[in-house]
Amino acid sequence: MATRNFPLADILSVTTxxxxxxxxxxxxxxxxxIFEFMTGEKLDWWQAPRxxxxxxEAFVxxxxxxxxxxxxxxxxxxxxxxxxxxxxxGAEMKHGTTLEVEPLTDWVHQDSSRELVDRIEIVNL
Structure with a gap:
């Protein structure tokens, strides 16, 4: 499995x-x-939280x-x-400026349009 180095600041952007x-x-x-490397696909913005x-979880x-x-x-x-x-x-001095990561092996592809519809909460007015 191919790995890749990413800046610690980028990884901490995800984890924090x-x-x-x-x-x-x-x-x-x-x-x-990062998300494209980790998931193996280009994601839409509403897929970013997932x-x-x-x-x-994988980084930790x-x-x-x-x-x-x-x-x-x-x-x-x-x-x-x-x-x-x-x-x-301080974190970079202690742990380095980059970390090597492996991509996700259990990412479940979802159709982005379907995922958007699933995220929208219909409110009865």
Whole structure:
């Protein structure tokens, strides 16, 4: 099975739910790249939460230290943002700037249109 290295900041963007990647001007593309590698398919934006859950589980299984790597609770102030940057730098110093990951072996393909319809909650007015 082919593996690939991804920046730790990108992987932490998936596992923490915070967009920590620094790789691209359009930061969401880094997540798209991870999800496409991990699932083997190009996903629509509404499929990202399911992919994030599956990828987080796989990342922690492959690198158990990720389970304990939790960012500080910070505000959106300059000091809060700086604290988050320092936390990320500390994590990279301790664990490296990239991690090698294996793609998912149990990803279940769903038709994206069907998955969107399944996600929409019909509310009776």
């Amino acid at each position: 739910g915070l967009l920590l990647t620094r790789r691209t001007e359009e930061r969401g593309k880094a997540l798209d790249e 992919a994030a859950d599956a990828c987080t 299984a492959q690198h158990p230290f990720l389970a304990d790597l939790k960012p500080p609770k910070v505000t959106k102030t300059p000091i809060g943002k700086a604290a988050l940057v320092f936390w990320l730098l």
